[in-house]
Amino acid sequence: MMAVINEQLTKENLSTEEKLKEAARIVFTKKGYAATKTRDIADEAGLNLALFHYYFRSKEKLFEIIMMEKVQQLFSFIAPALNNPDNTLEEKIDWITANYIDMLLKNPDLPIFVLSEIRNNPERFGKTVQLNTYVLKSHFVKQLAERKKDINPIQLFLSFLGMMVFPFISKPIFETTGAVNEAAFKQLMDERKLLIPKWIKMMLE
Amino acid sequence: MMAVINEQLTKENLSTEEKLKEAARIVFTKKGYAATKTRDIADEAGLNLALFHYYFRSKEKLFEIIMMEKVQQLFSFIAPALNNPDNTLEEKIDWITANYIDMLLKNPDLPIFVLSEIRNNPERFGKTVQLNTYVLKSHFVKQLAERKKDINPIQLFLSFLGMMVFPFISKPIFETTGAVNEAAFKQLMDERKLLIPKWIKMMLE
DNA sequence: GTCTATATTTCGATAGAC
């Protein structure tokens, strides 16, 4: 019953296809498309190279699957929150900050992976992200216009997202210089869950 | 005389070595190390592959030269400004914002290039960036401590840098979605030169 | 479906003529 269902979700009992996908998620997000070798993925999955091609035909094909997932993970989570009609501007800010930082703590490589792959191959992402519809015409933006007319929502978003995302993009620097270790970083990010909303609200005064 | 000197600086009259370096700057920063082929660089320079190896021996060697330049360009510019003993906290914030954004407008690919290469190969950058000495013990941090005791300078830096750098990291998304074109982006960044200092000063109240 | 062996292509690097 429940036990059986859970058991199917453990690593060992994944299907071969899922083992390869999971390995691809790890290796692609850590090294990027170009630096990833198909052998790395097969090795990470504990399988051989032929199975990789049996299930996914090519490196490119599997990458597209993973990339779509990751873009979704990074962006789509914010759109519903921006369009929740049942809470205030302040509540939206609080909720998004706390939950987005938590998500990033679980997926620290996600932003730099997605953003650098988009840079490397912009053509591929024509319609993947629909910025206009869900962000620039969101309920959040309407509430913002009522509150404070003289602020460009794009400027606010750039700062809001920048404050949340930048620490994760620059994390490798802190780690290599030894300035901030793993535990200290987690601590800083937990503090930011309160700091960022406080700062954003100041900008709305 | 002057005309002759200027002429030596035009593309056509560069030495073969400089042509290759310049081509490498363009291709490496645009595609990253792994996705760059030595042939791409030779093509970009309008030369053949053998010359590449004649001057630089290997892809790795030339990359290290370019990477060192780019890390320098991205970071070292801020350290002196943070340590200027002759101006106030506010003046430092104003100056850094205006000049850093201008530099980024001229080198929009710089941050994502450097940050993603550091992620891909953290070992290489053990001592390249000296965060502790020049940033965390800077004159800026001393002035900050006098002004506002209850703020962690790291938190402020993360927000300050994030607000400046993030727009450039996420620029490819705006471009591919068509939400913000080249001219509009420039306009937004010019506005940010005033917005960011205003916001940072609010955080110090 | 899975594996070993191998084909095919790409890419970094070199040899050798001019």
Place this chain on the structure above:
DNA sequence: GTCTATCGAAATATAGAC
């Protein structure tokens, strides 16, 4: 110094036995 032609390794992809 510069170029054409190639080598040799590495990486993607496939063939074919089990």
